[in-house]
Amino acid sequence: MPSDKNIELTIRDxxxxxxxxxxxxxxxxxYDLFYRRGIRAIxxxxxxxxxxxxxPSLYRSFPSKDELAASYLRxxxxxxxxxxxxxxxxxxxxxxxxxxxxxxxxxxxxQVADYRGCGMTNAAVEYPDxxxxxxxxxxxxxxxxxxxxxxxxxxxGAQDPDTLGDGLLLLIEGAYISGQLFGLGGPAQSxxxxxDLLIEASLKK
Amino acid sequence: MPSDKNIELTIRDxxxxxxxxxxxxxxxxxYDLFYRRGIRAIxxxxxxxxxxxxxPSLYRSFPSKDELAASYLRxxxxxxxxxxxxxxxxxxxxxxxxxxxxxxxxxxxxQVADYRGCGMTNAAVEYPDxxxxxxxxxxxxxxxxxxxxxxxxxxxGAQDPDTLGDGLLLLIEGAYISGQLFGLGGPAQSxxxxxDLLIEASLKK
DNA sequence: TGACAATGTTACCGATCGGTACGATACATG
DNA sequence: CATGTATCGTACCGATCGGTAACATTGTCA
Numbered sequence: 001m002p003s004d005k006n007i008e009l010t011i012r013d014x015x016x017x018x019x020x021x022x023x024x025x026x027x028x029x030x031y032d033l034f035y036r037r038g039i040r041a042i043x044x045x046x047x048x049x050x051x052x053x054x055x056p057s058l059y060r061s062f063p064s065k066d067e068l069a070a071s072y073l074r075x076x077x078x079x080x081x082x083x084x085x086x087x088x089x090x091x092x093x094x095x096x097x098x099x100x101x102x103x104x105x106x107x108x109x110x111q112v113a114d115y116r117g118c119g120m121t122n123a124a125v126e127y128p129d130x131x132x133x134x135x136x137x138x139x140x141x142x143x144x145x146x147x148x149x150x151x152x153x154x155x156x157g158a159q160d161p162d163t164l165g166d167g168l169l170l171l172i173e174g175a176y177i178s179g180q181l182f183g184l185g186g187p188a189q190s191x192x193x194x195x196d197l198l199i200e201a202s203l204k205k
Numbered sequence: 206m207p208s209d210k211n212i213e214l215t216i217r218d219x220x221x222x223x224x225x226x227x228x229x230x231x232x233x234x235x236y237d238l239f240y241r242r243g244i245r246a247i248x249x250x251x252x253x254x255x256x257x258x259x260x261p262s263l264y265r266s267f268p269s270k271d272e273l274a275a276s277y278l279r280x281x282x283x284x285x286x287x288x289x290x291x292x293x294x295x296x297x298x299x300x301x302x303x304x305x306x307x308x309x310x311x312x313x314x315x316q317v318a319d320y321r322g323c324g325m326t327n328a329a330v331e332y333p334d335x336x337x338x339x340x341x342x343x344x345x346x347x348x349x350x351x352x353x354x355x356x357x358x359x360x361x362g363a364q365d366p367d368t369l370g371d372g373l374l375l376l377i378e379g380a381y382i383s384g385q386l387f388g389l390g391g392p393a394q395s396x397x398x399x400x401d402l403l404i405e406a407s408l409k410k
Numbered sequence: 411t412g413a414c415a416a417t418g419t420t421a422c423c424g425a426t427c428g429g430t431a432c433g434a435t436a437c438a439t440g
Numbered sequence: 441c442a443t444g445t446a447t448c449g450t451a452c453c454g455a456t457c458g459g460t461a462a463c464a465t466t467g468t469c470a
Contacts (some may be wrong), residue, residue, distance in 0.1 A: 142386050
């Protein structure tokens with residue numbers, strides 16, 4: 001589900017001129033394959049074959065497979081915050097409703113066969129080395145998520161905003177993982193309700 | 206941290222007689238390597254080298270790398286429920302305290318550099334294919350965890366036991382994942398407190 | 411000592427891994 | 441039209457992947 005916007009930002013840092021058309025096709029295919037089947041599970045040969053290009057084309061646009069994986073995650077990051085900001089924009093000034101909307105959406109997404117969870121989370125599991133290009137992007141995304149959740153917990157008047165923000169983060173990560181572990185009917189479908197219960201219990205009385 | 210007990214149960218289904226000594230060394234090394242660096246990241250050559258054995262020895266005890274990975278997870282499963290049952294045994298008849306003890310332990314374990322989360326969860330992320338031998342073991346472990354948590358939620362008098370049990374599962378999975386994502390000082394350290402808040406809010410008034 | 415199971419050794423297999431050298435081809439601009 | 445530039449495809453690289461064949465060696469126990 002990569003969008004067409006901002007592709008150039010994820011390729012070669014956007015410093016070069018117009019990005020080659022092949023690069024977009026490669027990134028689109030890599031996005032789909034990396035997300036659905038895992039980064040380590042996909043070889044560059046399969047990517048170029050499915051993209052209808054050749055291997056040298058890939059290495060002209062991306063310095064390595066690891067960097068291609070990082071580009072995939074940068075694209076994922078863009079779309080992630082788009083979804084997040086949609087939920088925020090839907091309920092201006094009401095962080096509790098924003099969280100509820102975001103988690104309801106996550107809960108729905110998990111209830112589909114072959115749901116694969118969060119690409120960021122999965123990449124971090126695949127690459128425990130903190131210096132790996134893909135993991136760097138992943139960790140930055142999660143740090144940002146933590147910041148936002150803690151800020152929203154504070155804005156909704158939590159007794160201990162950091163604890164509530166972290167609790168929401170745990171529920172979200174749990175939903176990503178259990179969504180792909182249990183499939184339909186799994187625990188992830190209750191993430192929004194559990195989050196709301198936790199919020200209710202964490203507000204200043 | 207593989208223990209010496211019950212090894213034979215995870216090798217060749219335990220139907221044969223005494224397990225070869227080489228098999229234990231192989232499984233121990235594979236356990237450590239698979240857990241710390243990931244299954245896909247480790248080749249059989251590295252396993253046999255670190256175990257001080259040869260490749261044919263590995264394939265005499267394990268039919269394939271995939272089955273070796275499954276054996277690793279069966280061993281992990283044994284030790285997992287040992288830890289779980291310890292927490293249960295520490296507070297007989299008090300499921301809420303049992304949960305609290307288990308989650309406190311998880312929270313502590315996550316607060317160490319290079320924490321790698323749950324081997325079961327990680328394996329499921331590495332192998333999205335539901336028919337993979339390693340994933341079969343992983344999914345069975347998670348189903349069992351869900352059963353137990355829902356039963357405990359019912360035993361502690363939750364208004365909606367299935368929702369609370371699933372909520373606890375989400376928090377636990379979130380702790381495993383965020384533990385390896387954030388390292389020291391991450392959200393996982395608050396898993397026990399958040400679980401207790403959620404429990405409090407979920408009990409029949 | 412004989413017998414057997416377990417392990418070791420060495421060498422090998424085809425497939426795939428990530429990555430590249432190099433010449434051909436399209437294309438825009440003068 | 442010519443010329444340079446960028447993208448293309450063919451073919452190839454060494455390394456590693458999971459897995460095996462054939463045979464020598466060890467250790468144990470009767």
